[in-house]
Amino acid sequence: MNGDNHELPLISVIFPAYNVEKFVEKAVASVMKQDYPHFEIVFIDDRSTDNTASVAQRTLDSCTRPVRLIRRTENRGVSAARNLGLALSRGEFVCFIDADDFIEPNYLTLLYNAISAEKSDLALCGFNHYFVDSGKTVPERFKLKKSLAQPEDYLFAWHMRKISTSVWGFLYRREFLLSKGIRFNERCNRGEDGEFIQKILVRSSKTVFVRERPYNYVHHDQQITAIGREDERAPGLKKEMTLASVRAARYVLRYSRSKKVRYAVRYIQEPEILIGRFTFYARRRDWENYRSRLRFLRHRMVRKILLSSFWALPYSPELFFKCVVLLSAPRLFYKLRARQLRSPRP
CATH class of the missing domain: 3.90.550.10 (Spore Coat Polysaccharide Biosynthesis Protein SpsA; Chain A)
Incomplete structure (x- = not known):
């Protein structure tokens, strides 16, 4: 220099x-x-x-x-x-x-x-x-x-x-x-x-x-x-995080020329967005709100997105497992996610 x-x-x-x-x-x-x-x-x-x-x-x-x-x-x-x-x-x-x-x-x-x-x-x-x-x-x-x-x-x-x-x-x-x-x-x-x-x-x-x-x-x-203060308005913040992920996914799909990046968005990011919504209420041990959202699992498009994580199995087997458990045994998913502790992330 x-x-x-x-x-x-x-x-x-x-x-x-x-x-x-x-x-x-x-x-x-x-x-x-x-x-x-x-x-x-x-x-x-x-x-x-x-x-x-x-x-x-x-x-x-x-x-x-x-x-x-x-x-x-x-x-x-x-x-x-x-x-x-x-x-x-x-x-x-x-x-x-x-x-x-x-x-x-x-x-x-x-x-x-x-x-x-x-x-x-x-x-x-x-x-x-x-x-x-x-x-x-x-x-x-x-x-x-x-x-x-x-x-x-x-x-x-x-x-x-x-x-x-x-x-x-x-x-x-x-x-x-x-x-x-x-x-x-x-x-x-x-x-x-x-x-x-x-x-x-x-x-x-x-x-x-x-x-x-x-x-x-x-x-x-x-x-x-x-984090404690934010917990009081956590549902609103979680909604903002979800919307940010959706906007980012749309932006990437608009501009990406990489097949594997588009693959990651469709088969990893989009299922993760849905999994995140259910995980949020499970970790808060908020059964009422969790249960009220189970009706979305009957929607064809929601099921299609979750099951599409199968194509990401070589890269993210854990994600596919979560999606299968959520679809087939939502009560078990709730119990498993409720037990997990948050770890600090940057």
Whole structure:
């Protein structure tokens, strides 16, 4: 990498933030320590009710790079904050960092070197789970070992659970996002990341994979508290997740030229959407709502979608088993899913 900052393209680091005053200083400081020399920080405080904005401002006061800190007058959600950051960014490349996570000093360098060497639209990296209570770092195990030949192979790998990531796992060529009209859905409060990832992967002309793990996804108590609050409006959030999955599936089927990606959508994603609706009520041990939805299993189209998971048997035998149990023994499905505990996911 050339030592002259201005011979390198500008990277815009976009921070959406809401009520993370305990973590935002470490997050911002980790960006300020980047060994890539030419970047700007676009920090969007989404009308936090704590001291997030003031802590961020105090930390950014010592930053020698261009900084824009926006304090929103109303809380509009992470999707709107990310879209605003993208609109305000000036970089040739952009990335999104969650304000309660942190990155290693070589995060930007690794991703920039990969995306520039391959002239790709996207660069994807691995990540670690960092647990605040124990101080332990656990690497996320990707089943992907190297860059894939075709760009849509990444979307197929994502469907096959070989890639587990979020929007912060990528460096994006800004013009790619703008020219394809890809933005975050501001009406969606759950499932927006998965919808966005499927859109970028199906539209990318080239994607490159970086095996290193320069991103740290932080697990902390505030997430548990937030989940508790969301539980009160869980049916609405689950509906939003389902709609996000449906929109993503339609988008992929519209733009994909890959037979195996279309295969994954029809025989894996669509059955998973239906399974997810029943699993949601089973895990909440909400028998009344679960039972009220069993009538849908009599619909020919619903049964056809669930049974179509047979064609995904070589890739996802567990999914086919779930579909068969739900159709043939819905009470047993309820009991089995009700016993399973949720595991933290990024």
